[in-house]
Amino acid sequence: MGxxxxxxxxxxxxxxxxxQAGVGAFCTGEFVDHDAYARxxxxxxxxxxxxxxxxIAYAFARTPYxxxxxxxxxxxxxxxxxxxGLGSGAYRINRDWFGVPADRPVARTADLIGAVRAWLxxxxxxxxxxxGEFxxxxxxxxxxxxxxVDVPILLGGFNAGMAAATGRVADGIIGHGLFTRPWWEDxxxxAVGKGLAGVDREEPHLEHGWVITAVDDAAPERAIADARRMIAFYLTVRTYDPYVAHHGWEGPVETLRAAFRAGDTDAMAAAVTDEMLTAIAVSGNTSEARQMLAxxxxxxxxxxxxLAPPSFLVGRRRRAAYARASLALVDAVPEPPA
Incomplete structure (x- = not known):
């Protein structure tokens, strides 16, 4: 199965x-203006x-119950x-928005999944x-x-520690929109494999993941700029520094973070190199996007x-237009490597 x-x-x-076009899954994240379970x-x-x-849904914003x-x-x-799908969320969001403890997020998330399973x-x-400990x-x-109730429980995992936890305690991993071939493979x-070692599983461990996708035949340069801006916004977060170092992108990321502090979103986008854009996103016109995806x-x-439209400084109507445009890419998704 592909x-x-x-x-x-x-x-x-x-x-x-x-x-009707062949899309077989929908997901929802959450933020201050949309609740994951209501959606x-x-x-x-x-x-x-x-x-x-x-x-994902924010793991610590709710009780296991x-x-x-x-x-x-x-x-x-x-x-x-x-x-x-659950995710630990940023430490400051847990502390300052939810008013809940979020220290030791890997261990805390693993314990929460065990408690949710007990109820299910x-x-x-x-x-x-x-x-459990927490x-x-x-x-x-x-x-x-x-x-x-048999429902797969997936865990958002970015760095190696949380990825390994998905192997130990979850039914699958949810990859971030920044993920590249080297980050998945290296x-x-x-890390997931190490987590799975010694775990007795009947079903295969699942891989879900987001891919930044911005396609517009009428304005391909704007679509490319939106994809660059989304990448830049994600990379303002220092949690992703190991990822940045793994790819050797410290210089561009330092530049885009300085632009972010100055409030210059155009400079943020400009700091994302062509190499970064191609490795991470699918963007441009339909023909270009199909080639990138393939x-x-x-x-x-x-x-x-x-196939996830950019959301940073992109309004709802344009996100909906990007979603419709991405339907032309459904048959261009390559089979996973053997």
């Missing part, structure tokens, strides 16, 4: 066109066959189609039990509302690749 083409949720109207409910009611899930209750509700509405796998009449549950639910997949064998996740 790579399933997906996209971040583009709204019901575009999603209907996308399913997932919209996805459940507006799609027929596609996989749907969070990629809240994650599991939402998943139970939505899995009943879209049986066999829902997956749960509980049968009627059983106590829900989980005893989460302790001993719930006697005296109502016939439980029963095992860092992420080896050349990405090994740079794409093995199971689901989300």
């Amino acid at each position: 790579v399933v083409v997906g996209m971040p949720w583009p709204g019901a109207e575009v999603a209907a066109e996308a399913e 997932l409910a919209e996805m459940a009611g507006s799609t027929g066959t596609a996989q749907i899930g969070t990629a 809240a994650h599991a209750a939402a998943v139970r509700t939505l899995a009943a509405r879209a049986p066999g189609r829902v997956f749960l 796998q509980a049968e009627n009449g059983e106590r829900v039990r989980h005893q 989460y302790s549950i001993d719930a006697d639910v005296q109502a016939p509302v439980l029963g095992r 860092v992420v997949r080896p 050349a990405k064998a090994g740079a794409l996740p093995a199971d689901v690749a989300y």
